[in-house]
Amino acid sequence: MSRTDRGSVEKITAAIVGTGGIAEAHVTAIRELAEHIELVAAVDVDEERLRVFCEQYGIAGRYTDLDRMLAQELPRLVHICTPPSSHAALSIRSLRAGAWVFCEKPPCTMLAELDEIEAAEEETGRYCSFVFQWRFGSGAQRLRRLIETQAFGRPLLAICHTTWFRDDGYYAVPWRGRWETEAGGPTMGHGIHATDLVLWLLGDWTEVRGMIGRVDREIETEDVSMAMVEFESGARGSFVTSVVSPREETYLRFDFQQATVEFRHLYGYTDADWRFTPRPGEQEEALGDAWARTPAELPSTHASQLRAIVDSMREGGRPPTGPREVRPTMEFITALYRSAMTGVPVARASLSREDPFYSALHGNLAEWAPRNAERSRGAG
Ligand SMILES: NC(=O)c1ccc[n+]([C@@H]2O[C@H](COP(=O)([O-])OP(=O)(O)OC[C@H]3O[C@@H](n4cnc5c(N)ncnc54)[C@H](O)[C@@H]3O)[C@@H](O)[C@H]2O)c1
Numbered sequence: 001m002s003r004t005d006r007g008s009v010e011k012i013t014a015a016i017v018g019t020g021g022i023a024e025a026h027v028t029a030i031r032e033l034a035e036h037i038e039l040v041a042a043v044d045v046d047e048e049r050l051r052v053f054c055e056q057y058g059i060a061g062r063y064t065d066l067d068r069m070l071a072q073e074l075p076r077l078v079h080i081c082t083p084p085s086s087h088a089a090l091s092i093r094s095l096r097a098g099a100w101v102f103c104e105k106p107p108c109t110m111l112a113e114l115d116e117i118e119a120a121e122e123e124t125g126r127y128c129s130f131v132f133q134w135r136f137g138s139g140a141q142r143l144r145r146l147i148e149t150q151a152f153g154r155p156l157l158a159i160c161h162t163t164w165f166r167d168d169g170y171y172a173v174p175w176r177g178r179w180e181t182e183a184g185g186p187t188m189g190h191g192i193h194a195t196d197l198v199l200w201l202l203g204d205w206t207e208v209r210g211m212i213g214r215v216d217r218e219i220e221t222e223d224v225s226m227a228m229v230e231f232e233s234g235a236r237g238s239f240v241t242s243v244v245s246p247r248e249e250t251y252l253r254f255d256f257q258q259a260t261v262e263f264r265h266l267y268g269y270t271d272a273d274w275r276f277t278p279r280p281g282e283q284e285e286a287l288g289d290a291w292a293r294t295p296a297e298l299p300s301t302h303a304s305q306l307r308a309i310v311d312s313m314r315e316g317g318r319p320p321t322g323p324r325e326v327r328p329t330m331e332f333i334t335a336l337y338r339s340a341m342t343g344v345p346v347a348r349a350s351l352s353r354e355d356p357f358y359s360a361l362h363g364n365l366a367e368w369a370p371r372n373a374e375r376s377r378g379a380g
Contacts, residue, residue, distance in 0.1 A: 012313060015041040015075040015099075017066055017090055018082035019053035022104055026079045027057050029303035036310045041073045066090060070097035076313070080104055083175040084183035088113035091128050092120040100319070101128040102309055106192055106333075107326050109183035111351070112359040114330050118323035129309050129319040130326050134197045136308060137300030139274045143254070143261055144201055146291070153257025158229075158237040160198045160252055162191040163245035164266075168218070177219030179368070184361045185221030187212070188333050191241025194250050196329040198239070201254070204232040205328065209345045210336035216244045220368075227336045239336075258282055261291070268300045334361060341365045 014030055016023050019042050030039045041061025044050035054062045063069035070078075070093070078094040080087055080103040088108040091101045095117075107130040108114055117128055134140060146152060164186070175181035182189055199205060207230045212222035223244050229237035253262045258279050265273040276291040298304050305321070312319035335346035338357040342365070351358065362368040 009036075009314070011038040012036060012077055012310060013038055013040045013073065013075045014077040014079060015039070015043065015061070015069055015073060016059075016079045016081055017043040017069075017094075018080065018086075018104075019044040019046075019049050020081065023053065023079075023081045025302045026081060026102075029301065029306040032303040033306055033310060036314075037077070037306070040075060041069050043069045066093060067097075070094060070099065075099050077102060077309070083181055084189070085109055085175070085181045087183075088117055091117055095120045095124045095126045095128065098124070098126060100126050100309070100313060102131065102306065103128055104131045105196075106183050106188045107323070107330060109180075110359055110361055111327075111330055111334055111357075112353075114323050114327060115353075121323065127312070127319050127322055129305070129312075129321050130323075131302065131305065132193070132196050132200075132321045132326065132329075133302050133305045134193050134269070134300045135200055135321065136298065136304035137269055138296065138298040139263060139269055139271055140197060140201065140300065141298070142291070147201060147256075152259040152261070155202050155231070155233060155235040155254055155256050157235060157255040158198050158202055158231075158253065160191075160194050160237065160239045162186070162194045162241045162250055164190055164243055164248045164250075165245055166190075166217070166243040171217060171219055177217065177221060179220055179360075179362050182221065184333065184337065185212070185219070185225070186223065186243045187225040187241045187336060188361070190243060191225065191239070192329065192333065194252060195239060195241070195332065196326065198237065198252065198254075199328050199332055200325075202231050202233065202235060202237070205237070205332060205348060206230050206232050207345055207347050208332060208335040208339050210338075210340035212337065212340040222340075225336060225340065227332075227339075229332075259291075270299055271297045334358070337361050338363060341368060 014037050016026055030037050042054050042059045043063045043066050047064055050062055061073050078099045078101050080090050084106050087103050091103050094101050121127055171177040209228045212225040214222055215224055217223040224242045227239040249264055251264050260277045263269055263274045309319045331351055334357050339346040356363040
């Protein structure tokens, strides 16, 4: 921990790379933690977008090249807010320049890249934390603690629905809807928030049976996916991700032996979105009390996660949601695609470095990959 002459703890200097849609959430998070962290620079390959963003938020350091920014500003934390295909390379360059990284979801485009990021962490002694802000709201934190203490008995069933709507205008942005640049379809880009939350809460999964379809949108990737999942605990799960659902919602349901816990929301939850129902005849008050108790309300925002990263930086420890911690989620999505495209259930233990899906989420299978190649050429 570095201190100034007057003994106060120095602020962490931060830079944002990619000044598009999600960058604002990072500025908001940094401003909420202004006591600990200071935004000193921004980078974007689009000069005009960079200018507008820096003027709007009063950012002094403006760069169109990441390496120049890293060399001149020496930021201690780099926020990666660029399209998915660039996450691994930009994260690794930032780690090698001595910074810690707070990288947007999805972490990267394939398991092979996740391993490269982890190797860069080991090489540099710096850490990467991927944005999974839903793990950091008080509802999820509370449920995780109650699962650990088995307050509601064993988990038996999970339902995880990301039924969202994205129209043709959304997919007109060139990097979206393409395997190469979006790193998969909505299973990876949209459903990943809820999927990651369920997997983080329920622990190791063992087998996935997947189905994907391109039912309406004119994109390379799927627009709906489904999965049936077995967990090591014996619990079963059902996952649906869609970008073709006019009434949008995110719905999660956990049935434990003693209670059902659910939430409905869209892009972020508060305590008010959770619902708790004890098993019929169960002592409602005792279980309800356990559910209602601390921690105090924390929303599922970037700021809640950034607070945890700042704590790790101050203490010099590994931050939450690094490559090792998000690996089960990346493996799950890889297995879902492999199962859907091959028509065979996928055991987690069978995912190896030799697997074609380890280094391409479409596994280079004819039905999905050639169309990809044609469209990529067309997009020039
Ligand atoms: N956590 C969330 O809730 C959430 C929500 C939306 C998007 N996202 C994620 O955030 C990321 C960005 O999404 P977006 O909607 O903001 O995209 P966007 O297209 O609006 O913005 C991306 C920006 O990155 C810039 N860029 C591209 N390559 C670059 C490079 N090599 N160096 C510097 N700048 C570069 C582009 O010029 C653009 O300004 C994606 O991974 C997306 O999945 C996360």
